[in-house]
Amino acid sequence: MLPTPSTSHVEFDRIYEPAEDSYLLLDTLSSESEKAFLQQRFSRGTSDVVAHDPPSPFVVEIGTGSGVVLSFVDAHAETIFGRADILSAGVDVNRYACAAAGRTVSVAEQEQVAKGESHGFHLGIVAGDLVGALRPAMVDVLIFNPPYVPTPDLPALPTLSEEVAAPSFEEDSYLLSLSYAGGADGMETTDRLLDALPEVLSRERGCAYILLCAQNKPENVKQRIRNWGKEWKAETVGSSGKKGGWEKLQIIRIWRVESLSQEEEPK
Amino acid sequence: MKVLTLNFLTCAVKACKSTSAAFPLHPKDCELVSDTLEANPKLLFNILPRIDWNALIITASELGFPTLPPTPPTPEQLENDPKMMQELHTLLLETQISEGSLVCANCSHEYRVKEGIANFLLPNHLV
Numbered sequence A: 001m002l003p004t005p006s007t008s009h010v011e012f013d014r015i016y017e018p019a020e021d022s023y024l025l026l027d028t029l030s031s032e033s034e035k036a037f038l039q040q041r042f043s044r045g046t047s048d049v050v051a052h053d054p055p056s057p058f059v060v061e062i063g064t065g066s067g068v069v070l071s072f073v074d075a076h077a078e079t080i081f082g083r084a085d086i087l088s089a090g091v092d093v094n095r096y097a098c099a100a101a102g103r104t105v106s107v108a109e110q111e112q113v114a115k116g117e118s119h120g121f122h123l124g125i126v127a128g129d130l131v132g133a134l135r136p137a138m139v140d141v142l143i144f145n146p147p148y149v150p151t152p153d154l155p156a157l158p159t160l161s162e163e164v165a166a167p168s169f170e171e172d173s174y175l176l177s178l179s180y181a182g183g184a185d186g187m188e189t190t191d192r193l194l195d196a197l198p199e200v201l202s203r204e205r206g207c208a209y210i211l212l213c214a215q216n217k218p219e220n221v222k223q224r225i226r227n228w229g230k231e232w233k234a235e236t237v238g239s240s241g242k243k244g245g246w247e248k249l250q251i252i253r254i255w256r257v258e259s260l261s262q263e264e265e266p267k
Numbered sequence B: 001m002k003v004l005t006l007n008f009l010t011c012a013v014k015a016c017k018s019t020s021a022a023f024p025l026h027p028k029d030c031e032l033v034s035d036t037l038e039a040n041p042k043l044l045f046n047i048l049p050r051i052d053w054n055a056l057i058i059t060a061s062e063l064g065f066p067t068l069p070p071t072p073p074t075p076e077q078l079e080n081d082p083k084m085m086q087e088l089h090t091l092l093l094e095t096q097i098s099e100g101s102l103v104c105a106n107c108s109h110e111y112r113v114k115e116g117i118a119n120f121l122l123p124n125h126l127v
Helices: A020-029 A032-041 A068-075 A077-081 A095-114 A169-180 A188-200 A218-226 B003-008 B041-050 B053-062 B075-079 B082-094
Strands: A058-062 A087-092 A121-127 A141-144 A207-213 A232-239 A249-256 B026-034 B095-103 B110-114
Touching: A020 A068, A020 A207, A020 A232, A020 A249, A032 A077, A032 A232, A032 A249, A058 A068, A068 A077, A068 A087, A068 A095, A068 A141, A087 A095, A087 B003, A095 A121, A095 A169, A121 B003, A141 A188, A188 A207, A188 A218, A218 A232, A218 A249, B003 B053, B003 B082, B003 B095, B026 B053, B041 B075, B041 B082, B075 B082, B082 B095
Parallel strands: A058 A087, A058 A141, A087 A121, A141 A207
Antiparallel strands: A207 A249, A232 A249, B026 B095, B095 B110
């Protein structure tokens, strides 16, 4: 089992603390089946000739919180992707989370170096709303642990203001609410992300890992993605186990397959 | 944030995203810091094919880096040109933007960078 990155420097009164959902992402991304999928998709091929490597995958986590997931993927890129030369980046709407996540990645990379092991190439964390600042068709792997809890209202997104609010209990509670409160069905933010996926994912290699809870109606979500067209796939690839017959939390993988040639009939 | 990040970012204003002027964002009054990293030619070779080279030429020139050639070098060319290898290593792998702004040429909005974190949250009137 790969070690979980340290987040001991993170202030959890205003940044989401790694929990069961975060750990399910770590377990899923480092599972044998997902390693096989990712290594095949981003493989170096059989040749050792460097010039024949496919380009470095661009891996982005949306809503990094503490950065535990992004730093895990970056630090263990060689094990997960079969190559250390991934480019990693993160986005969070909470500026404190951005700073914490950057630090988490850097600590995890230093630990790899201390062990004489490789790590990915980290570009940085930016503050922003979902994928709004990303160029279209660039992301090869998108990871999203959304605010998925059904709530009566969706908290308003922070907007840019010149004054930085003084730290207060209200401000901290608001920032934390952004990490879990998902509005109707817990899906209001996830719906916006899903709508942006076809544009933001790279055409040939793009895939996404999204965490859902039972109240998000995961079967409906997967069907909706399949309805985008026959090149779109969506499957559950990780699950927290059943509780009263329900899978409480699950990870769905969304990906595009190369369109079938015309003479080939879909199965 | 690494300078290379600019190759993946665009203006976050919806109306800008379809315009070519929204990419690349233009650094303004930027403070740069440099990490010292070991040479990693393989990483450079595997990054180069996915870079928008024309955008990188603009970014490099705006940040005061040596002028880049009009087309990206091949791995073979790089291996035979240690000077260019070093320059690309410095620009793409080592250099970070720590403070300053990133400006959209379409809407003129300036995204502030503070302590290495660019802020793409929009003011109310642009959301």
